[in-house]
Amino acid sequence: MCNKDCCALKTALQIRRMKILIEQRRQQEEEANAKPKNIIVTPESLIYSYDDIEKMAKLIISRSETRPKFGLVCGSNLDTLTDLIENPIVIDYSDIPKFPDCTIHDHKGKLFVGTLMGATVIALQGRFHHYEGNSLASCSMPVRVLKLCGIEYMILTCAAGAVNKNYKVGDIMLIKDHINMFGWFGNNPLNGPNDLRFGDRHVIMADAYDEGLIEKALEIGLEIGQEDRMHLGVYACLGGPVYETATEQRFLRSIGVDAVGMSLVQEVIYARHCGLKVFSFSLISMPPIEQPDMPESVRDVSIHQGQIVCMELLSRMIYKIQNNL
Ligand SMILES: O=P(O)(O)O[C@@H]1C[C@H](O)[C@@H](CO)O1
């Protein structure tokens, strides 16, 4: 299913050609970086320097005895994912120099370092959203910190509203692709001078969501008998904090979007820029606009059931990856 759905344009040949082009441009970029800059907008990429990121990473890994393999960002309604982490060391964001504050419900501003299914995991209980007043580079900065901590896999989660009429509250959407509305209008966390220590100037996004990891997640859905609750879909990031209008939702549906949210894609961009493998899923927290809204108590129960499935999915994913299953 994945091969068919996961982008017709993603042929191996096309990606290889793009990689050759990127390699050719690396040298030009090194030369260009050495020249004085003539920058007309405040560049996102200058907000955190490599040194800033390295200092944060050193502080975090000094608290861990083993090398972390997995990074996790817990979305809204998904802070309970950190309950899976054994013997965690917990660091307040306020103790990490230059980390912004979390200002919204469910995002507690705590970083966990610990073990999950035998692997060392660094989990962020709280992300930064653009609508809170953060630049996109600040929103995605933690991904670079985790990269310098040594992780290989970036697991990104979020709450989302259903656009696909077959989705229900409490369902899980495995993200196979996204539409980056910010990017359409020239707003990208990579805007500005590129630091080659993180990655190349241009980033291929046609294979952003790792197909092998999606396959594993689909297998897990079957193993735990939750395949009806689990979907494979396309996420669109709007700016928030307002929810989309009915017309916006119909428009999103018409262009192939299955769920809509206010985050995640900028983190995926940073993760792919620095070569991390990405696995992402959304917990559906709002029904599509055409479905009648449900009483709060019913919605809470459905979300709670979804949270439990997300916990099972996460721990089995880590187990499978860790044991090459
Ligand atoms: O961090 P995520 O994307 O999970 O949070 C979403 C976006 C809003 O902050 C909130 C809306 O319900 O959930």
Ligand code: HPA
């Ligand atoms: O319904 C939604 N719409 C947009 N963003 C969201 N984030 C959580 N739920 C939603």
